[in-house]
Amino acid sequence: MDFKPLASFIDRITSWRIPWAEVMVIHQNNTVFHYRNGYANLEENTPITDGAIFNLYSMTKIMTCVAALQLVERGHMLLSDPVSDYMPEFAEMNVKKIMPNGEVRLEKATRAITVRDLFTMTAGFSYDVGAPSIKEAVQSTDGKLPTREFAKAIAKEPLLFEPGTHWNYSMCHDVLGALIEVVSGRRFGTYLQEEITGPLGMNDTVFDLNDEQQSRLIPQYAYNDELEKAIRMDGNGFRVGSELESGGAGLLSTVRDYALFLNALTGRGTSPEGVRILSQASVELMRTDHLNEMTRPDYSWDHMGGYGYGLGVRTHISKSESGSLSPHGEFGWSGAAGCMAIIDPDSGLTVMYAQHLLNSQEPYIQRRLRNVVYSCL
Structure with missing residues (x-):
């Protein structure tokens, strides 16, 4: 495996308009590549470091669907x-x-x-x-x-x-x-902690940060085309109540922490340590395409070409349409500030990618990132 092309890709997008980017690649339960570049705080030129906490936004949806399953x-x-x-x-x-x-x-x-x-x-x-x-x-x-x-x-x-x-x-x-x-019969956040994050040893994936975690929450930006620079824009617009634990967009996490959850799904529901959060049968149901002749025409986002929609996740169904180097059945989802999950049980591959930029350039970055990752294996 040679991940120089992936490092070069991260360097390229962080010299473009993405303030920082981080990627972790886990293959057969081994972390084979972990790389980051850019600035967590553009105003103070603070480099991105390990343990940075950011908004997952819609990548919360994967955990919500696992909990419901x-x-x-x-x-x-x-x-x-x-x-x-x-x-x-x-x-x-x-x-x-x-x-x-x-x-x-x-x-x-x-x-x-x-x-x-x-x-x-x-x-x-x-x-x-x-x-x-x-x-x-x-x-x-x-x-x-x-x-x-x-x-x-x-x-x-x-x-x-x-x-x-x-x-x-x-x-x-x-x-x-x-x-x-x-x-x-439990509060949603309590259920997630007791049934998923706690058993998997995920200490930084929460709806509400404690004081220590708050100190690691990094700025969020949005790119302004007129000014040709990223402007700070903190906060989560989907959290419209102080006690709302949004199953669609509310969790915060770190790259290392959320990768633990994603890798358990790559393990068909069981972590390398033997913690089972879901059965293999449920993971298969989750990554099955559930679109039909009525709903398929609506799932028309350009960057989802060749992908169906499972139980809360995109799922790869056509290489000829997607142009993706990933195998059929690779699945995952992404978030409004640009983080993305690649979950691939057949290859034993987990990818956790993160950035913190609204207007995230998702259609440009994520398809390219996926192809670069697979080319490096």
């Missing part, structure tokens, strides 16, 4: 169950219909939202965290908006389509986090 495999719920069996507020939903004359009408949904719809982004929700019902819930809870109340607020908003008929990237996994609370 644990409850499925333990018999607490089925993918086919109506969500309203556990959360009654989702029993009678309205669907927003736009008439030929442009008039907007609300009609009763004829399909029930299922647990599967939450996993597969087919419930009909939007990603509007500023929706009227959510704003109202923030006010009524004095800015706390606990996870369960967030889901109740989402249920008050009209659906964009009949559940199961389209794919739309949305707050499905935030509702899934609330469902985990209801079914398990």
